Amino acid sequence: MSKSFPVLLQPSGMRFDAPAGTSVLLAAQAAGIKLPSSCRNGTCRACMCLMLDGSVVYGIEWPGLSRDEKEDGWILPCVAQPASALEIQVPLAVPLEPAAPAPRPLTGARR
Template identity: 80%
Template structure:
């Protein structure tokens, strides 16, 4: 399957999105966290601005208005790349893989 490069601004993070794979899933596979919640295009928590490129949607009409789509807003949880992309996602960050510190058990809390 072809994959398209995705540049995330302003962080400069990059990942490849395979054809047919939602951008959110491709980012997570590459170790990049994008905001998300419902993962089905209705809550809009992942909404970000597409600066360059093209996407298609895995559902008929995601939770965006016609005006928002025309302005370049996308929902990465259901958007799939069909070209190289540049997106603006201010809260994107590398996924922290550091294990949480172990805390000793101290008994019941009151």
């Protein structure tokens, strides 16, 4: 069974669980939370946010963050995988909008 870690988003207070080996961005989406993102491969920095507590791992050395930024706690949720419980600052996190229902064809006689 895969281990998962709790993630707390600030300042919204939204929470979700992120499975080990899954990016924070994908885990948030699976929990119905939209985080800022664009390229999803660690280069555009649209998702960059500050990790207040916890630790993450990356599969490769991502070019989107400098050594100083990493040391200051900045992470790229699109490619960061949780290695512990996380608290991250994501001011633009919002609940995903529910999908609009598919239009139903009109049936029956019109009056």
